[in-house]
Structure formats: C-alpha cells, structure tokens
Amino acid sequence: MPTLRCVAWLVLTAPLLAACDRSANAPGGARPPTLVDVEVVQAQVVPNLVELPGRVEAGRSVEVRARADGIIEQQLYVDGTTVAANAPLFQIDPRDLRARLQQANASLASAQAARAQTSALRARLAQLVQRKAVSVQEFESAQAGFRQADAALQEAQAAVARARLQxxxxLVRAPIAGRAGRAQVSEGALASAATATLLTRIDQLDPAFVIFNPSHVAMDAMERDVSEGRVVLGPDQRVDVTLLLEGDARPPMVGTLDFSEAAIDPSTGSRVLRARLKNPEGRLLPGQFVRGQLAVGTLRNGMSVPERAVQIGEDESSVMVVTAEGIAQRRPVTLAGQAGGRWIVSAGLAAGDRVVVDGWHKVQPGQPVAINTAPPGKGKAP
Structure with a gap:
C-alpha cells in the first residue's frame, strides 16, 4: 500500500519537475519576448484633415414682425411646424383698417370731382382767352387750380393704396418657406407697426450652414502650408467638410466650404469659415454645436497608422513603438482625423518608427518584444 502512494506522488509531481527544469534551462529564468506585429512608419501622401468645432445656422432666417396696428385675433399656424412661403400665420383685427380704407376711398372720390371741375373750367377759359373774352391772368389761375387738383388726386390715390396695403x-403671411418657431404673441395682444412687434421666427433648414471660428494663427499656418507646397489642394480648390455627430448612427453629413472671411474678429482673434450642407431631414438645427472635419487637400510627407494600433485615452492618444533595442515604448501622438481605416498622425512619430499594430495589449512599456516576421495570418503568437 505505501508503494502505491509513492508511485501516485511521482506521477503527479513529474510535470512540475519538468517545468521547473525548463525554467532553469531558460536564460536567466526570464519570460521569452512577446511576439508582436509592427508597421514601419513611412512619409507618404495622406489627407490633410483639420477638426474644428462649429455652430449650425439656418440657410435663411427671418423674424416675422407686425406691419399693421391692431389686436391679434387668431394664430393660424401650429408652433414648430413647417410652413410654405406666403402661408397665413396671424390675423390682426382688420375693422379699423377697413374703415381707413373707406375713408381714403371717399377722399379719392372728392379729389376726382375737384379735378374734373378744374379741368372743365380750364377748357372753357382756354377758348375765351383766345377771343380775349377773359384775361390771361384768369386763364393762368385756372391752370394752376387744375394742377393743384391733379396733385390732390394723386395724393388721394396714394392714400388709398397705402390703406389697402395696411x-x-x-393678414400676416410667411415671407419664406421653413420651420416656424413658437409664437411670441397670443390672441388679444396688441401688435404695433411703429415698434415692429415680433410675432415669430422662421428658419429655412435646407440647406444649413455650419460656422467655424479658427484662430487667425491656425488659418495663417494652413494658408502658408498651401502656398509653400506642403499641402496640395485639388484642381477645383474645393474643401469638403464632414460633420462628426455624436450618437448618430446614420451616415455622416458631408458638405463643402463656401465662404472664408478675410477679416479678423478683434475680440476673439479668429476668422470665419462657413460650410454649406444639404439638410433635407432636418438633422441639423440652428444653434447646434458640432465638430467638423475639413479635408484641406493632401500632405506630401504625412504619416498614418492603422486604427487598431492607436490607444485612445481620456487625456491623450498613444501608440506602442519598438525601439532599436527591441524594447516596447509608449509614444503619445496627436491625431488629425481618420481616413480609409487609418489615423492621420500630425505629431509624435517620425519616419522609420516601428509601431506595434497587433499585440500591443499584451506588453507593457519597457518590456522586450520580438517582431513577427511571418506573413500576415501565419506564425502569430496565440
């Protein structure tokens, strides 16, 4: 029985003894270097991507204000709905305005009668003055009376036109098509043409504008890169803008830069860039803050790394590089945007750096690593 226990003990401890023997035979008893895949950084032509914060503005925005005096009788639209151009929005009490129109029409009729009378008198005196039956002075007085009556008639006609316009x-109508905001007045409120009472606001959301305010230093640097040939624009000089909308799984919105302000805002030291985007679904709303990625041509000697090689933290982004001694080293990098499944790196790397693409999560900075030289998909560390 004791012999059987000894045999079982030997069977169980044999693998452990063999493992200890292998560890003892390893140089210094250290772990073998971790196998990683690397990519050598090369200077190449890459998209020149610039990210900027921006604010959305409506393509057209109109404040609808009162142009007639009176009490608001009725609101004729629903707050927040899309209205067509010339659609009725508010009805102001028209009774006083109708009375003014009737009064203007009465003054017009009186002016017409006075003009007809002076015209007839001038015609009679014109015949009499030829026969010297009346004096020239009387005829000239009749002509002056006719001209005064004619001027009074024109004034009365203008008064009628103005009263009709009032x-x-x-009936307040929408000057443009767009989304009408909430009403700024309610039924029973007094609208004044003299103070231009604000009634509502209409925003035309398609197209939409995005306003960027880069510093003039950054703008000067971009323009200098283009003028000195480090950045090459396309033949049409177009700058595409892609909006980065957080939490929106739909395809990104793409537009073009259509305006660049030459003047500098003295209060902020910034310049104005404007992008124009189609917005048929109303995804962009006035006042919304977004981030835009501007594709400002291409960089002649840019650098990029695969997306999976970049570690993005709360404070900074970094990659793992392999030094000439075969040691893993964490390197902070500045990212300038994504294109074609790769991150554009604007700072932190140099041509010839060996960036760990696969396996960086298995190593720590300062740890020796071995570079996998097998073709992709073969010979990788498990």
Whole structure:
C-alpha cells in the first residue's frame, strides 16, 4: 500500500519537475519576448484633415414682425411646424383698417370731382382767352387750380393704396418657406407697426450652414502650408467638410466650404469659415454645436497608422513603438482625423518608427518584444 502512494506522488509531481527544469534551462529564468506585429512608419501622401468645432445656422432666417396696428385675433399656424412661403400665420383685427380704407376711398372720390371741375373750367377759359373774352391772368389761375387738383388726386390715390396695403398686412403671411418657431404673441395682444412687434421666427433648414471660428494663427499656418507646397489642394480648390455627430448612427453629413472671411474678429482673434450642407431631414438645427472635419487637400510627407494600433485615452492618444533595442515604448501622438481605416498622425512619430499594430495589449512599456516576421495570418503568437 505505501508503494502505491509513492508511485501516485511521482506521477503527479513529474510535470512540475519538468517545468521547473525548463525554467532553469531558460536564460536567466526570464519570460521569452512577446511576439508582436509592427508597421514601419513611412512619409507618404495622406489627407490633410483639420477638426474644428462649429455652430449650425439656418440657410435663411427671418423674424416675422407686425406691419399693421391692431389686436391679434387668431394664430393660424401650429408652433414648430413647417410652413410654405406666403402661408397665413396671424390675423390682426382688420375693422379699423377697413374703415381707413373707406375713408381714403371717399377722399379719392372728392379729389376726382375737384379735378374734373378744374379741368372743365380750364377748357372753357382756354377758348375765351383766345377771343380775349377773359384775361390771361384768369386763364393762368385756372391752370394752376387744375394742377393743384391733379396733385390732390394723386395724393388721394396714394392714400388709398397705402390703406389697402395696411389692410393686407392685417393678414400676416410667411415671407419664406421653413420651420416656424413658437409664437411670441397670443390672441388679444396688441401688435404695433411703429415698434415692429415680433410675432415669430422662421428658419429655412435646407440647406444649413455650419460656422467655424479658427484662430487667425491656425488659418495663417494652413494658408502658408498651401502656398509653400506642403499641402496640395485639388484642381477645383474645393474643401469638403464632414460633420462628426455624436450618437448618430446614420451616415455622416458631408458638405463643402463656401465662404472664408478675410477679416479678423478683434475680440476673439479668429476668422470665419462657413460650410454649406444639404439638410433635407432636418438633422441639423440652428444653434447646434458640432465638430467638423475639413479635408484641406493632401500632405506630401504625412504619416498614418492603422486604427487598431492607436490607444485612445481620456487625456491623450498613444501608440506602442519598438525601439532599436527591441524594447516596447509608449509614444503619445496627436491625431488629425481618420481616413480609409487609418489615423492621420500630425505629431509624435517620425519616419522609420516601428509601431506595434497587433499585440500591443499584451506588453507593457519597457518590456522586450520580438517582431513577427511571418506573413500576415501565419506564425502569430496565440
């Protein structure tokens, strides 16, 4: 029985003894270097991507204000809905304006009668003055009376036109098509043409504009890169803008830069760039803050690394590089955007650096590593 226990003990401890023997035979008893895949950084032509914060503005925005005096009788649209151009929005009490139009029409009729009378008198005196039956002075006085009556008639006609226009303004219509905001007045409120009472606001959301405010130093640097040939623009000089909308799984929105302000804002030291984007679904709303990625041509000697090689932290982004001594080293990098499954690196790497693409999560900075020289998909460390 004791013999059987000894045999079982030997069977169980044999693998452990063999492992200890292998560890003892390893140089210094250290772990073998971790096998990693690397990519050698090369200077090459890459997209020149610039990320900027921006603010959305409506393509057209109009404040609808009162152009006639009176009490608001009715709101004719629903707050926040899309309205067509010339659609009725508010009805102002038209009774006083109708009375003014009737008064203007009465003054017009009186002016017409006075003009007809002076015209007839001038015609009679014109015949009499030829026969010297009346004096020239009387005829000239009749002519002056006719001209005064004619001027009074024109003034009365203008008063009628103005009164009719005021009556038309009693029905407030949308000057443009777009999304109408909430009403700034309610039924029973007094609208004044003299103070231009604000009634509502209409924003045309398609197209939409995004306003960027880069510093003039950054703008000067970009323009200098283009003028000195480090950045090459396309033949059409177009700058595409891609909006990075957080939490939106739909395809990104792409537009073009259509305006660059030459003046510098003295209060902020910034310049204005404007992008124009199609917004048929209303995904962009006025006042919304977004981030835009501007594709400003291509860099002649840019650098990029695969997306999976980049470690993005809360404070900084970094990659793992392999030194000439075969030691893993963490290297902070500045990213300038993504293109074609790769991160564009604007700072932190140099041509010839060996960046760990696969296996960086298995090593720590300062740890020796071995570079996998097998073709992709073969000979990789498990």
């Amino acid at each position: 009556l038309d303004h009693a």
